[in-house]
Amino acid sequence: MRLFDYIFNRQEKNTASQAKDRLQLVVAHQRFAQNQPDYFPKMQREILEVIRKYVDIDETELSMQLDQNEDCSILELNLPLTAKKVQTNSLKSKNNKPKAAARKKVKES
Amino acid sequence: MAKIIVVTSGKGGVGKTTSSAAIGTGLALRGHRTAIVDFDVGLRNLDLIMGCERRVVYDFVNVINEEASLKQALIRDKRTENLYILPASQTRDKDALSKEGVERVLNELANDGFEYIVCDSPAGIEHGALMALYFADAAIIVTNPEVSSVRDSDRILGILQSKSRRAEKGEHVDEYLLLTRYNPARVSRGEMLGVEDVKEILAVPLLGVIPESQSVLKASNVGAPVILDPESDAGSAYMDAVSRLLGEEKAHRFINEEKKGLLKRIFGGKKHETV
Numbered sequence: 402m403r404l405f406d407y408i409f410n411r412q413e414k415n416t417a418s419q420a421k422d423r424l425q426l427v428v429a430h431q432r433f434a435q436n437q438p439d440y441f442p443k444m445q446r447e448i449l450e451v452i453r454k455y456v457d458i459d460e461t462e463l464s465m466q467l468d469q470n471e472d473c474s475i476l477e478l479n480l481p482l483t484a485k486k487v488q489t490n491s492l493k494s495k496n497n498k499p500k501a502a503a504r505k506k507v508k509e510s
Numbered sequence: 511m512a513k514i515i516v517v518t519s520g521k522g523g524v525g526k527t528t529s530s531a532a533i534g535t536g537l538a539l540r541g542h543r544t545a546i547v548d549f550d551v552g553l554r555n556l557d558l559i560m561g562c563e564r565r566v567v568y569d570f571v572n573v574i575n576e577e578a579s580l581k582q583a584l585i586r587d588k589r590t591e592n593l594y595i596l597p598a599s600q601t602r603d604k605d606a607l608s609k610e611g612v613e614r615v616l617n618e619l620a621n622d623g624f625e626y627i628v629c630d631s632p633a634g635i636e637h638g639a640l641m642a643l644y645f646a647d648a649a650i651i652v653t654n655p656e657v658s659s660v661r662d663s664d665r666i667l668g669i670l671q672s673k674s675r676r677a678e679k680g681e682h683v684d685e686y687l688l689l690t691r692y693n694p695a696r697v698s699r700g701e702m703l704g705v706e707d708v709k710e711i712l713a714v715p716l717l718g719v720i721p722e723s724q725s726v727l728k729a730s731n732v733g734a735p736v737i738l739d740p741e742s743d744a745g746s747a748y749m750d751a752v753s754r755l756l757g758e759e760k761a762h763r764f765i766n767e768e769k770k771g772l773l774k775r776i777f778g779g780k781k782h783e784t785v
Binding site for chain 2: 415416417418420421423424425427428431432435
């Protein structure tokens with residue numbers, strides 16, 4: 402029976418590698434959050450609210466980052482839109498490619 | 511000049527106090543005049559781990575409030591020469607640790623000839639934890655090979671890099687990873703994050719790996735730091751970590767599972783888990 406368990410266990414998913422994958426994501430997110438300006442989370446919420454008025458969105462899919470260059474900062478927002486509603490909107494994208502990326506330049510004062 | 515080392519983790523229960531006691535004792539055993547300071551105001555435990563709980567008269571907050579002198583509050587360790595303990599207070603509120611007060615006490619310790627000041631941080635990222643790490647020259651990040659502990663360690667690293675005095679001055683705090691409660695057998699079965707995984711995620715040099723060991727509980731039961739038990743795996747792993755802290759090269763031990771024969775793996779393999 403032990404032998405059976407042993408072989409069977411080996412075939413189970415390696416939970417440590419799942420832990421590592423999850424951690425790498427969460428840590429990357431955490432490090433980004435640490436370096437962002439204080440107004441960032443609020444701005445992110447407000448932008449999401451505006452988008453939600455027009456289309457269905459899955460907030461968990463949102464990625465938003467601020468890249469700092471020498472004289473300007475680039476705000477990059479990447480948000481896949483749920484396919485159905487997009488069709489009825491002016492923001493047209495194909496069903497199989499429900500992705501819209503918005504790029505916005507913010508001049509730093 | 512005194513070197514201030516904070517032992518911190520973010521998460522509770524990962525072995526900060528055990529590690530502070532072991533590393534402070536180890537530094538003293540190696541001949542360095544060392545003070546271990548308990549920053550966990552309200553929940554002091556270092557005194558119990560060090561076995562000096564019955565000798566606490568004055569504490570850290572008394573010294574800050576100038577109700578007692580540093581000399582009165584410092585407890586001289588009975589087992590180890592060169593070793594002193596400054597206990598936390600048990601009752602007062604945590605805001606009693608003012609930045610100015612903490613700085614004054616740390617300066618006084620340094621002027622008193624202490625070479626190492628080990629700051630045992632409370633869990634969390636609140637005032638007490640911030641005060642413990644603020645003045646640090648070096649930080650030992652105690653981490654268990656477990657997701658919430660690793661995440662919290664990363665968080666505390668971020669705080670060290672932005673909120674410590676050295677960070678404010680644009681200087682660097684030396685960071686060291688101390689992986690505790692490590693179980694090589696579970697790692698090799700793919701049930702536990704391995705050393706390399708944690709190192710890769712946190713990107714901090716490894717000070718040591720302390721194996722999960724019965725000797726740690728036994729040591730805390732009797733109030734003697736586990737490093738005083740040189741026969742134990744955890745004790746010798748801490749001794750190695752102290753050597754590395756002092757700049758010596760030491761190969762890491764206790765990372766790999768003991769080799770077992772095929773028969774033992776089939777029939778006796780489960781026994782190992784009860785460690």
